[in-house]
Amino acid sequence: MTSLNTNMLPLSAPSNTPTLNFEEVAFCGQERTLLAPSSFTLASVGPTLVMGPNGAGKSLLLRLAHGLLTPSRGRVIWSDGERPRQAMVFQQPVMLRRSAVANVIHALAVNKVPHRSRSRRALDALERFGLATCAHTPARLLSGGQQQRLALARAWALSPRVLFLDEPTSALDPAAIKAVEAAVQEFHCQGTRIVMTTHDIHQARRLAGDVLFLSGGHVREHTPADTFFDHPASREAQAFIAGELIE
Amino acid sequence: MENNAFYVAISLLLDVDAALFSIVALSMQVSLLAVLVAALLGFPLGAAVALWRFPGRGGVIVTLNALMGLPPVVAGLTVYLLLSRAGPLGELGLLFTPGAMVIAQVILVLPILAALSRQKVEELLGEYQEQFISLGMSRARMMPTLLWDARFALLTILLAGFGRASAEVGAVMMVGGNIEGVTRVMTTSIVLETGKGNLPLALGLGIVLLALVMLVNAGAYLVGELARRRTG
Structure with a gap:
């Protein structure tokens, strides 16, 4: 960051x-x-x-x-x-029962980002928010602060206006x-x-x-x-x- | 000693008797196939009822819940009437075949899978809904995400359905007919051997069946534990 x-x-x-x-x-x-x-x-x-x-x-x-x-x-x-x-970050971050990176990839998939570039974009976003080391940790096992940063990384990956x-x-x-x-x-x-x-x-x-x-x-x-x-x-x-x- | 049920059960398992093996194999095939078909229909049905609001939704939920307790003989009778020579599906010639047994067990298992998955998916939806709408997801797009996120619960539900299918006797007896080498399964054999007075063999078969059900439940427990540890 x-x-x-x-x-x-x-x-x-x-x-x-x-x-x-x-x-x-x-x-x-x-x-x-x-x-x-x-x-x-x-x-x-x-x-x-x-x-x-x-x-x-x-x-x-x-x-x-x-x-x-x-x-x-x-x-x-x-x-x-x-x-x-647009994107929204909630008071209580809502995380799917998957790894951190899979949460970001899911958001990209929903927004019809081509399959090839999803993984790279997701990892870029995690890295930007200091989450590269826990990319494969189940999202719901992250700390509150990490989950909120993951929510921001997920929003970032979607490049909202x-x-x-x-x-x-x-x-x-x-x-x-x-x-x-x-x-x-x-x-x-x-x-x-x-x-x-x-x-x-x-x-x-x-x-x-x-x-x-x-x-x-x-x-x-x-x-x-x-x-x-x-x-x-x-x-x-x-x-x-x-x-x-x-x- | 030869009259001891445990001895019979163990010797049934040890000297793998071809007749017994075919009975166990058919039991497993019929029930596994029935559970697979019921899952392919029941999970999307459960998720759909959880996701969409439509007139009569309450009625559908009550019906699914009630059908979880459907007596196997009633399911058997229904399939019997459908498949009998004079019935609407009599042309297919399925009565007294393993196919008929699969159909009857699908009818028994489907409501369990649909009703329980509806509950689980609705619970997850409550948690995820705002995030999903924020991501711009349609209800149809939410379905695969919710089913995947409920995967460990669904596996447990699947095993519950398998338990019901493999343990019931009324439906397979009526539509299968307990024909040796064709439609004879564990439960119908137990009924037959009990009728013949061959109690040790009946009990031995019962122990084998129980062992299989135990195995299934141990699997369900392990999966649940693993899931809890891995996904938080």
Whole structure:
């Protein structure tokens, strides 16, 4: 893995980063509205950090954007009309009951990568994320940090234009968190749009280009990271940054 | 001493009697073939029921579960009626052949394989679903992945099906007819020898059958253990 100073954001990413539009997107559960109608555009370089307390609707917003869930109302629109190639890294990595490399090969096979180049591409991805030595270890026997890196390697092999990450570091120790953050930076430098949820304010300060703040199923603000951390506009965000226990 | 069942069982195994060997071989052939056919039909069926939502799905699941307890004589009777001269498939002339026995055992084993694999695949799907949708997989594409990832559980299920097939007597008796050298298998021989009053031989055959079933179960256990250690 290339060593990146995680405090430095690249000044600009390649300009073909896809733009994501939420047009009055809402999502209703069985009894209540889980996400109130929300409109925003992710057009800046990012990475976009989706923040807010537990139950604010962060994971839900990510799943709607990625297409795992269908909005009850409104539309999710991508800049070039069609859905760009995208991948998602979950809080709990989902690993098939196979070796690490077989997990990556499976993802490539599903995406119709020709048989000949799968193995090489999979091993390249593992090597990039420091997993070359455990390529043939059963994926589910890897440590939590290794599994999360494997999930990132699997996403990397697919060369997505958008990468969603749902609290990818919430169960990891500092060394593993550092590795994941470096990986996220690397995706970002390649021009991949990053949309990541976290409730760790320090992590958001390290990574964020812009912040989408949610609470209680409402998008409260969407501002550049500096503005968000220095001059939060909404009362909820002010309380969140001040470390108050908000709902 | 000659009347001791264990002695008979051991001497049956030691001086490999040609008649006994053909009986054991036919038992194995019929049951293995039945399990193979049932697996080729039952595993995809189980996985399909786990994967797709359709009207009447609940009914299908209940039926499969209930059919796991289908009495072998009922399966035998059904196949008998189908294959008898006057039956719809009478033309094939399969009644009282090993082929008929395979068909009857497929009917007995299929629900076990389908119902148990449905459960296992559904459990795996719950774990994998979001990742699969994220990878853009269709339900049809999920099926081979899920069946492969359930492989060790499926092997155990397969052995359970084999146990059922090799141990049943009612169905093979009805559609096979226990014809010496043609359709006589372990279980029908035991019934016959018991009827003739040749209890040591019947019991000896029973011990041989039990030994085979033990072997199968030991295999299932070992495979399960190996799987747990290797894939976590």
